[in-house]
Amino acid sequence: MPTIGIVIVSHSAKIAEGVVELARQMAPSTTLLAAGGTDEGGIGTSFDRISAAVATASAGGGAVVLCDLGSAILTSETVVDFLDDADKERVVIADAPLVEGAVAAAVAAETGGDLDQVAQAASSATGVADVHADERDLRGGDAVERSTTIVNASGLHARPAAELVKHASAFQADVTVNGVDAKSLLRIMGLNVGAGSTVAIMATGPDAEAAVDELIALIDGGFGEKA
Known part of the structure; x- marks a missing residue:
């Protein structure tokens, strides 16, 4: 492509x-x-x-x-x-x-x-002051939800946030992290998630379970960074 x-x-x-x-x-x-x-x-x-x-x-x-x-x-x-x-x-x-x-x-x-x-x-990158403007609740019969903890010493800063968005964007499923669109870099960075914080991954759609599994593994692995 x-x-x-x-x-x-x-x-x-x-x-x-x-x-x-x-x-x-x-x-x-x-x-x-x-x-x-x-x-x-x-x-x-x-x-x-x-x-x-x-x-x-x-x-x-x-x-x-x-x-x-x-x-x-x-x-x-x-x-x-x-x-x-x-x-x-x-x-x-x-x-x-x-x-x-x-x-x-x-x-x-x-x-x-x-x-x-x-x-x-x-x-659409007009800032992140209203980070919850697109907050969505994907809970329903086919929703998959799991939580995990950020292990990176610097939290969900720019590089891991970008990695998360890249991985989420590879799936057809609608995916959120703490209620915001996991495919929007500015929304994810706007969460200001620090080390030790709990994040909830939720997805709905044809590959929802695979999306959640991959994002949980990515987070648990520290995005390839040293803790």
Whole structure:
């Protein structure tokens, strides 16, 4: 399946590179490219840098572009305008917060999301202040529920949260962790679950039991981290 690449456009090269570095922790195999600063290394944007990044990132199934300030968006839109009609259909400039959007998009791309899904993941990353906004109760006749304890010393921080989302997203079942969508990175990170905390995994659907078993094993194994 063609993969979706992600381009980070910022007026600062260091900001763009930092966002890419952060997102790469959750999506090591996804194409993540920084296009920050001017050609001379100053503060601003570069048509040529953005154009080159978009061309590389969209070589698979397309590219999602995330920008920081207004002129970054304008320059990115100009880059897209210069593309052939067929290539324009494969590039989306997401209306999303730079850091949260990049992380959410990276996880969506890493788990095999298509262009629309990756762009939607970025656009929906508006923050986690209302972490229970999508809280759901999946209890019912076919629901599977188990609880376990977080053993990681740092709790459910960014990398293990991303691992949990990747594994949950591989199943058809609807899955929640402490009542929030297990396939949403921002919702999971917003739980602020620390070491020693109990988490409840609940799933419903055709592969619910397998999903719960895998997530419990993942958590009990410390997500591959040292305790």
